[in-house]
Amino acid sequence: MRLKDKVAIVTGAGWGMGASTAELFAAEGACVMVTDILDAEGTDVVARINDSGGQARFLTLDVTNDTGWASVVGETISTFGQIDILVNNAGVSGSHPDLLNTQTWDEQMDVNARGVFLGMQAVIPQMQKAGAGSIVNISSISGIVGQSFVHMGYNAAKGAVRMASKAAAVQFAPDGIRVNSVHPGLMPAMRTSKMTADPKVREKMLSAVPFGRVGRVEEVAYANLFLASDESSYITGIELPVDGGFLAM
Numbered sequence: 001m002r003l004k005d006k007v008a009i010v011t012g013a014g015w016g017m018g019a020s021t022a023e024l025f026a027a028e029g030a031c032v033m034v035t036d037i038l039d040a041e042g043t044d045v046v047a048r049i050n051d052s053g054g055q056a057r058f059l060t061l062d063v064t065n066d067t068g069w070a071s072v073v074g075e076t077i078s079t080f081g082q083i084d085i086l087v088n089n090a091g092v093s094g095s096h097p098d099l100l101n102t103q104t105w106d107e108q109m110d111v112n113a114r115g116v117f118l119g120m121q122a123v124i125p126q127m128q129k130a131g132a133g134s135i136v137n138i139s140s141i142s143g144i145v146g147q148s149f150v151h152m153g154y155n156a157a158k159g160a161v162r163m164a165s166k167a168a169a170v171q172f173a174p175d176g177i178r179v180n181s182v183h184p185g186l187m188p189a190m191r192t193s194k195m196t197a198d199p200k201v202r203e204k205m206l207s208a209v210p211f212g213r214v215g216r217v218e219e220v221a222y223a224n225l226f227l228a229s230d231e232s233s234y235i236t237g238i239e240l241p242v243d244g245g246f247l248a249m
């Protein structure tokens, strides 16, 4: 078991890549705090984990809410005793027909960038006390290149996640904390996708993927598993693309 005796918090774990990551981590021996704004979906993930012999609990968490973060950290420690891993996965899509919309910019910064910062802010003091920890921040190919179909706020927020991860990696390495970012490419459409759920747009995006197919959620979950586990004990501050060789569009 690759995460035996570890405790992980995964955000946005009710659906998509977050759910896949939570289930894989539990199968590899971690106790998982599944968090999301989707209560029913998060509870289903926990039921699947517990039914297959794993250990998990669900807590409602909006990642933009700092008091919510404090209570998730407190509950995780009182339930599972420690926090070894944080996967900052929750996110909202940047696919919006109005590429110059201010509200979209603000939402992107709030959820996709500030939400990731608040997560690190909440868990790092606990990891410092323990002298160890691994944080995996889910960015995107959009944090590396610009794209025609995505609001620039998404690229900016995902770019912020990429650079914040590198900064945190340098700042907290002396405490034994590793921080890395994962950059998925074209994956199943996000729940909040508008334009990028359109088959015509998706076909055009697919033409930029040398592998010629959409990624599978578990392919990202396995990258998260490697970075969360002690197998990557000398790796910090890296950006790991999981994108089938995605080319700039």
Ligand SMILES: NC(=O)c1ccc[n+]([C@@H]2O[C@H](COP(=O)([O-])OP(=O)(O)OC[C@H]3O[C@@H](n4cnc5c(N)ncnc54)[C@H](O)[C@@H]3O)[C@@H](O)[C@H]2O)c1
Pocket (backbone or CB within 6 Å): 011, 012, 013, 014, 015, 016, 017, 018, 035, 036, 037, 038, 061, 062, 063, 064, 089, 090, 091, 092, 093, 111, 115, 138, 139, 140, 141, 183, 184, 185, 186, 187, 188, 189, 190, 191, 192
């Ligand atoms: N799907 C893609 O093509 C793709 C590509 C690259 C990166 N990503 C990133 O990967 C991560 C997961 O995406 P996904 O494809 O699984 O998306 P998804 O829409 O399937 O799942 C995202 C999850 O985050 C949750 N969430 C949204 N806002 C939240 C908030 N404020 N607080 C807490 N939870 C919230 C949602 O309820 C949902 O369960 C996101 O950060 C996304 O930006 C996705």
